[in-house]
Each structure stands twice: as structure tokens, then as C-alpha cells.
Amino acid sequence: MEKFDGQAVSWGLTDGIVELALHREPCNEIGLLTLEELEEFAAALEGLNNQAHALIIYSSLKCGFSAGADLKELFRISQEMDRNEAVKGVRDYLERIHRVMNAIDGSPLTTIAAVHGVTFGGGFELALVCDLIIADKMARFCFPELRLGLIPGFGGIPRLKRDLGNGVVRDLLLTGRSFNATKAQQVGLVSQTVPEGESLKVARATAVQLRKFDRRTAIAAKEFIKPIPYEELRREIEIFCELFAEPAVEAGLRKFAESTGTQPYLP
């Protein structure tokens, strides 16, 4: 399928460039609807791989790239089940999102995340599957999961470890603090920091440039330099599910879901 207009995401193919747009209000929270549409995208990607050389993922919402997993939905659904059922449901959800993330991560296309604003949690993890991150100077990155009694569950830690020094990974993970695009570029997470409102434009210009390269060479280079850390990704799912069974998680999710405060993201 070369074109899709969904409720949470849309994609299209133009001149060898696939563009995946995120547009679920309020800030691209990744819940079941987004997951289902991303699964459709992952299935379509196999067909698109032969017709394209690059993929750009971006958000068309002003607030940012993505605020991460839909915690309010997760809390609501988990309240309708007993704890064992909820853990089983979470495991199923993680297995599905990991398949999507791995499909994008391992795609032969050169992949670019064009990010702006809030790039938190699962949204940050979606950006991390891409080969390049081009960030608007107002982008902000964070893994706030520890405040819920969890670790990132969409493959964030193994992919951060793949890309960055362990000191930065521990800082992001253990303090739960957010940092801006300038810092993200300094530590090697972001390849380009661009003026406000320019990330998609720069990503498109970069994708056009990539067309000049031989595809087989680009694919070989990517496979060589960017292995998918499957073993650690499996371990992440196990740790997440172990932690999710703890009562502290339910309390953390409730606090977030019911929060009316102005700083609910703060640890």
C-alpha cells in the first residue's frame, strides 16, 4: 500500500521517500489505535522497501513528536482486569510494538526521525529506531518511566546503549530528567539541530541527498553499523513485565492518569 490515511498515523510514498506522519491528538500518545496503524505500516513497509530509498517519520502536531505511551489508556484497561491478566496484556502489547520497532529499525531504507517539541518515553524510543535524528532546536527528550516504577518498554535502553555512552544512558534513565536538542547533539544522539519549524524540511533535503548513493552499498553499510540488539530487547520485555506486576506501578499510573497538576511529567 503506497498511501494510507489513518486516525493516528498516515503515510505516503513520493519520489522514493516514504513519509510516516504521526497525528493523534493530544500529543501522539501511543496506545492501541496507534499500535494497530503502525502494524499496518510495518506490514506495508516490506512492499515499500523496493520502491524507496528513505523513510522520514515526523509529527504534524504542534506539541511535538510524541509524548510516549498512552498511559491513561494503559491505566484504564489495566483497571478492567486482574493483575495477572493485565501483565499478560502488557506483554502482548510490548511484543507487538517491538515487532513494529524492529521492522523499522531493520528496514533497508535509510530512516530519519524529524523531531520537534516533546519527544518523550515511547516517542523517544520510536525516534531511536531511526538511523538519523534531525531535531528542531525546541525538541526535548526524556525517559520518565522510573517515576511510574517502570523502565522504558519499547526498546529504549538497548537502543540508547547502542548509540550512546553508558553515562548518558544512566543519566537519562535514572534521573528521569529531560534534555534539549543542543545537549542531545552534544552527546551524539542527534545528528543535526535545526531552527524552529525546520526539522521536516531538513529531513526531506537529507533524504533527497541519500538518493545519490548506490542502494546496495547503503544497505550494507547500515547492516554493518547498526545491528539490532535482539537479546537485550527480549530482556527488556521480561524486566518490564516483572516490574509491571508490582503494586507501585498501579499507584504510579493512577497518579499520572488522575493528575491535574501542571508538571505531571516531573519525577
Add this chain to the structure above:
Amino acid sequence: MLTLNQTLEEILTLAASHFKVAREKLSPDDDFFRTLGINSLQTLELLTRLEHHFQIELPDYELQGVSDFRTLAQRIQARL
């Protein structure tokens, strides 16, 4: 280096300009969430703008419980 009052003035000017509020309507002891009418995502945006403006890193946990411009200026001043 800027004095605390200069830092405070620059914060008030930046906030007024970005959130389109008349500068004279902002006072150092105002609750900036209420005065600027900003939500949690806009607060992050303000934090990023302040970091760029003052060329500092301001971990967001240092802002926990901070809601007035004067205290915000003190936190920034400590990082200059």
C-alpha cells in the same frame, strides 16, 4: 555575569514575548502557570527557551514546586 534582577528581567521579557502577554502585566512573584496560562507541555517549552537564552542546562527536577518568576530566576542564577 548577570545580577539576579537582570536575570529576572530577562525571564519576564522572554515569557511576555513568547506567550504574547504584555510585559507590564507580569510581576516577579506571579504564579507563571496562571499568569501565562500555560499547561505542562508549554512549561517544557518555556524551560527549553530559558536554557537556550541563558545557555545553561536546567534539570527539570530542579523546577519541582517552582511556580513564580522570582524563584525561577534564582534557580537559573545558580546555573550561570
